[in-house]
Amino acid sequence: MTMRSSLKPLAVAAIAALSAAGASAQQITVTSWGGAYGKSQVEVMHKPFTAKTGVKVLSEDYNGGLAEIQAQVKTGNIKWDVVDVELAEALRGCDEGLFEKIDASKLPKGDDGSDAKADFLPGMVNACAIANISYANVVAYDKAKMGANAPTKLEDFFDLKKFPGKRGMKKEAGVNLEWALMADGVPAADVYKVLSTPAGVDRAFKKLDTIKPQIVWWSAGAQPPQLLASGEVAMTSVYHGRIYDANVKDGKNFAVLWDGQITVPDLFAVVKGSKNTKAAMDFVMFATSTKPLAEQTKFIPYAPARKSSLALVDDKIKPWLPGASHPGRAFQTNAGWWADHADELNQKFAAWLAK
Structure with missing residues (x-):
């Protein structure tokens, strides 16, 4: 009995340590389009987000569309937490209940101090998705x-x-x-x-x-x-x-x-039923802030969705941005x-x- 009693505090401590380790080892899966675009997100969004929060980001690729997302939500077998979708899919997915609603009031201000609502280009903030590029x-x-x-x-x-x-x-x-x-x-x-x-x-x-x-x-x-x-x-x-x-x-x-x-604008959406909704939402807020969107253009010249980000784009890159005269x-x-x-x-x- 004495031995068992003395082991109880050790067992409780071990469980607490495992729980803490599990919390610190939290991870989310972000699914995007691969290639140079996917790499740009890994470098300027995934890695800095992990460094800031301790949440590991797993990267997966797909070729677009809603079919796989529909299958995951329908079966409840959610494998992806955040998905990079085109605007038409973002709208359809929101209507079909495939994505979580996003509280746009929590979007960070632009690095120039501008309110997020004014900083994002028109149509880039939606009920279930926040734009990153076009x-x-x-x-x-x-x-x-x-x-x-x-x-x-x-x-x-x-x-x-x-x-x-x-x-x-x-x-x-x-x-x-x-x-x-x-x-x-x-x-x-x-x-x-x-x-x-x-x-x-x-x-x-x-x-x-x-x-x-x-x-x-x-x-x-x-x-x-x-x-x-x-x-x-x-x-x-x-x-x-x-x-x-x-x-x-x-x-x-x-x-x-x-x-x-x-x-075509691309947006980040959080898959409905994700077990990591808070971390996924935190990722979306971080990834669509001024600096990551501006830094992304160093890897691939897609136009950032924020005005404050556009102001930071290198002049050598700007001629490659879509719609750039x-x-x-x-x-x-x-x-x-x-x-x-x-x-x-x-x-x-x-x-x-x-x-």
């Missing part, structure tokens, strides 16, 4: 392989006679349908109006038909630069930051055709429109692919 979907080509006969406008992407060769395109409806209409003569301001009609949808697919036999489909952001480097395609759609990364870090000589650029047509994706029409058009796109 990137542009653009056309890219290899200068060396294209030679003097280089494309100058979006229509050239669809001109197989003047610019022979295969075309790389992401295997989804978004961007492809907008580009098809623009290349068919629809003004940028009218794209979604036309695409809202059955005749407009048919017109977009008819334009895509003109290059369909020459399309090489891609799904991951790392693929377009690889397709250009191998010469498998003459031109490709691509996230503009991937071309910057290939040129600066891999010594490529790729060019961006900015005409027709469609910018580039020539040609440009607009931001209509995320609300896509949130309402994605299911229908994705089904039509799948049927078109199968023809």
Whole structure:
């Protein structure tokens, strides 16, 4: 009895120590898009957040969409705590109850003292997600392989006679349908109006038909630069930051055709039912503060969602930011429109692919 009694304090101390260790060893999983973009987040968001809070951040990659998130929430088997989603998915996911609501009043002020609400660019703070960057979907080509006969406008992407060769395109409806209409003569301001009609949808697919036999489909952001480097395609759609990364870090000589650029905001959302909601929310608040968003541009030139961050971007990087006075047509994706029409058009796109 005496021995057992003397062991009790030791047992209690051991349990307390284990509990403390468990608390200090807390971790969250942040899922994003990988590549140079994912690395930028690891360096300027994950590592500093761990250093500040002691919460370990595990990084996972995916190719976008809501399917995996829906499956996790439906089954209750939540593997991801924070997910980097595009604006249309952020809106849909919030409506479907896939994401936790975020208290925007807790967002930190800008480093210049500005209130967060005024510091974030319009539309970058939502009920379930906070924006970190905007990137542009653009056309890219290899200068060396294209030679003097280089494309100058979006229509050239669809001109197989003047610019022979295969075309790389992401295997989804978004961007492809907008580009098809623009290349068919629809003004940028009218794209979604036309695409809202059955005749407009048919017109977009008819334009895509003109290059369909020459399309090489891609799904991951790392693929377009690889397709250009191998010469498998003459031109490709691509996230503009991937071309910057290939040129600066891999010594490529790729060019961006900015005409027709469609910018897309990316946001952080916390998955509904996360067992680490507080730590996940703390991460979102930290990752979307002024310094991390500004520092991220040193790795990849995506436009930060805060004005105070934009003010800190190096002048050498600014010409690579989307919308930075580039020539040609440009607009931001209509995320609300896509949130309402994605299911229908994705089904039509799948049927078109199968023809």
